[in-house]
Amino acid sequence: MLSIIVALLVNLLIETSVSFSVVVPGDPVVAHVGSTVILPCWINPPENAEALEIRWYRKEFSNTFLHYKPGKVPDMPVEPYRNRTSLTPRSDQSGGLKDGDVSLRLEKLRVQDEGSFRCYVSGESSYDSEEVDLKVTALGSTPVLFLKFLDDGRVNISCKSSGWHPKPSVTWMSDERRVLHPGGVFYSREAHEMFSVHSWTAVSRSDAQLVSCSLSLKTGELKDGRMDIQGIVSSDSSGPWKALFFTLFIFALLGFGLVGFFLYKCRPGKKPDKEIVGDVNIEEPRKHAVEITVDREHLHPDLMVTKNCKIMRDGPGYDHTGEGFPYELCAFGAQRFTSGRHYWEVKLTQENTPPKNYWLIGVVKHGNFTVRDRSALTPSSGYWFLCSDGPNGFHTNTDPPVKLSLTPRPERLGVLLDYEEGQLSFYNIKESKHLLTISTRFSGTVVPLFNPGAGDQSPLIILDCTKPVKSAEESSQPLLSNNSSNA
Numbered sequence: 146m147l148s149i150i151v152a153l154l155v156n157l158l159i160e161t162s163v164s165f166s167v168v169v170p171g172d173p174v175v176a177h178v179g180s181t182v183i184l185p186c187w188i189n190p191p192e193n194a195e196a197l198e199i200r201w202y203r204k205e206f207s208n209t210f211l212h213y214k215p216g217k218v219p220d221m222p223v224e225p226y227r228n229r230t231s232l233t234p235r236s237d238q239s240g241g242l243k244d245g246d247v248s249l250r251l252e253k254l255r256v257q258d259e260g261s262f263r264c265y266v267s268g269e270s271s272y273d274s275e276e277v278d279l280k281v282t283a284l285g286s287t288p289v290l291f292l293k294f295l296d297d298g299r300v301n302i303s304c305k306s307s308g309w310h311p312k313p314s315v316t317w318m319s320d321e322r323r324v325l326h327p328g329g330v331f332y333s334r335e336a337h338e339m340f341s342v343h344s345w346t347a348v349s350r351s352d353a354q355l356v357s358c359s360l361s362l363k364t365g366e367l368k369d370g371r372m373d374i375q376g377i378v379s380s381d382s383s384g385p386w387k388a389l390f391f392t393l394f395i396f397a398l399l400g401f402g403l404v405g406f407f408l409y410k411c412r413p414g415k416k417p418d419k420e421i422v423g424d425v426n427i428e429e430p431r432k433h434a435v436e437i438t439v440d441r442e443h444l445h446p447d448l449m450v451t452k453n454c455k456i457m458r459d460g461p462g463y464d465h466t467g468e469g470f471p472y473e474l475c476a477f478g479a480q481r482f483t484s485g486r487h488y489w490e491v492k493l494t495q496e497n498t499p500p501k502n503y504w505l506i507g508v509v510k511h512g513n514f515t516v517r518d519r520s521a522l523t524p525s526s527g528y529w530f531l532c533s534d535g536p537n538g539f540h541t542n543t544d545p546p547v548k549l550s551l552t553p554r555p556e557r558l559g560v561l562l563d564y565e566e567g568q569l570s571f572y573n574i575k576e577s578k579h580l581l582t583i584s585t586r587f588s589g590t591v592v593p594l595f596n597p598g599a600g601d602q603s604p605l606i607i608l609d610c611t612k613p614v615k616s617a618e619e620s621s622q623p624l625l626s627n628n629s630s631n632a
C-alpha cells in the first residue's frame with residue numbers, strides 16, 4: 146500500500162517536473178479584414194517546442210488545420226487555412242519554437258475567421274491547450290450624405306455607407322457640438338458578412354450649419370461625412386422637392402491607422418502639380434481614373450483645342466454679346482461609357498490667373514449636340530452637368546436645379562461617373578471635398594461634356610490621370626495587431 150502511494154508521488158513529481166502550461170493573451174486579438182495577424186501562444190516554463198506536438202484548431206481537435214509533430218513532415222493545412230497559416234515568433238524578441246513560442250500567423254484575414262482558435266501543445270507526459278479570441282473588423286466606405294427638403298422647412302439628411310464589420314455605431318452632430326438624435330438607423334447584411342448602414346436625421350436650417358454623420362467601431366476607428374446645409378439653396382422651395390438627392394462637402398476622417406498610401410499623379414502636360422495625399426475621399430474615386438481627350442470631330446467651331454486634345458478655350462472670333470452662359474460652346478470626350486465607374490479631373494486655373502468664372506462640366510448622351518437654349522439641356526434629354534455661371538453662381542441642370550455657393554472657386558474639379566448607380570459626382574480636388582452628386586438613370590452611351598465658357602483668362606484643362614498604385618505594405622500590414630490594447 147505504502148509502496149503504491151510512494152510510486153504515485155514519485156510519478157506525480159516526475160510529471161510536474163516536465164509539465165508545462167499553455168499561455169495565451171487574456172484580451173482578444175483585433176485586426177482588419179485582409180490583414181495578417183499573429184495569434185500569440187507559448188508554453189510556460191519555456192522549453193524547446195521543436196520536440197513537442199503542436200496543433201491549432203477551431204472547435205474540434207479532429208479538425209486541426211495546422212499540425213506540427215517532431216520528425217514528421219507537416220500536413221498541408223486544410224481549407225480554408227491552406228497557404229494562410231504558419232507558426233511564427235510572436236514578437237522580435239521571441240526565440241520562436243526553440244523558446245516554446247508556438248504562435249500562429251494567419252494571413253488574408255476574413256470575417257469568417259472571427260472567433261476562437263485553440264492552441265494545443267503536447268509532450269511525452271503532459272499536454273495543455275488554451276483559446277485565443279480573434280475579432281475581425283472592417284472599416285467601411287466613406288459615408289455619403291444625401292439631403293431632401295421637408296415640407297415643414299427642415300431638411301432630411303441621410304447617411305449611407307457599406308463594408309463594415311461589425312455594425313458601426315452612428316453619431317450625428319451639428320456644428321461639432323450638439324449631438325442630434327437620429328430619426329432612424331438601419332443595418333443590412335451584405336456579402337461576406339459585412340454590414341451596410343443607413344441613417345437619417347431631420348434638422349432645421351436655422352439650427353445648424355455643419356451636420357456630420359460619423360460611423361465608428363469599438364476600436365475607435367471611424368469614418369465621417371459632413372454637409373454644410375447653409376451652402377445649399379433650393380431654387381424651388383415652394384414646390385415639392387423631387388427625387389433629387391445630392392451630397393455636399395463630405396470628407397473622410399480616419400480615427401487612426403490611415404489606409405491611404407496611394408502614389409498618384411495628375412499632371413497638366415509636363416509641369417507636375419502638387420500631389421494631394423491623405424484624403425481618402427479623393428483617392429477612392431481616383432481608383433477609377435481614365436484618360437480623357439476631346440473628340441475633335443464634334444467640336445463647336447468657336448472652340449480652340451490644343452493638339453493633344455486636352456486644353457480648350459473660346460476662340461478669338463467668338464462673339465459673346467448675348468445674355469447668359471454660352472451653352473453651345475461644348476466639347477465632348479472621345480471616350481464612350483456604357484457601364485462601370487470612370488473618373489477624370491479638370492483644371493480650371495493657370496499659374497498667376499484666378500480660377501475660371503465660367504465653365505460647364507458633366508456628361509452627355511452620345512450623339513447629342515448642345516444648343517444655346519438652356520431649357521433643352523435636361524437630364525431627360527441626356528445632359529447632366531454642373532455649371533459655373535460667373536456672378537450667378539453654380540448650378541446643376543437637374544429639375545429643379547441645385548444652386549450652390551462654392552467659395553473659394555474650385556481650381557480643380559474631379560468627376561466620377563457611376564453608370565450603374567446612376568450617379569455623377571463632383572469633387573473639389575484642392576479642398577479635398579466631395580461637392581455634389583447628381584442621382585439619375587443613365588441609358589445608352591454617355592460621354593464627358595466640357596464647356597470652357599467665354600471671356601475667362603484661363604483655359605479649361607483636362608488632366609492626365611493615371612490610376613493610383615497601392616504601395617506594397619498597405620495590403621500586408623496588420624493595422625491593428627496583436628497585443629494592442631484597444632480603446
Ligand SMILES: *[C@@H]1O[C@H](CO)[C@@H](O)[C@H](O)[C@H]1NC(C)=O
Nearest residue numbers: 221223224225226227228229
Ligand atoms: C497553395 O500554395 C501552393 C504552392 O504555393 C499552390 O500550388 C496552391 O494552389 C495554393 N493553394 C491555394 C488554395 O491557394
Ligand SMILES: *[C@@H]1O[C@H](CO)[C@@H](O)[C@H](O)[C@H]1NC(C)=O
Nearest residue numbers: 293295301302303328345347
Ligand atoms: C428621411 O429620408 C429617409 C431616406 O433617406 C427616409 O427613410 C425617412 O423616412 C425620411 N424622413 C422624413 C421625416 O421624411
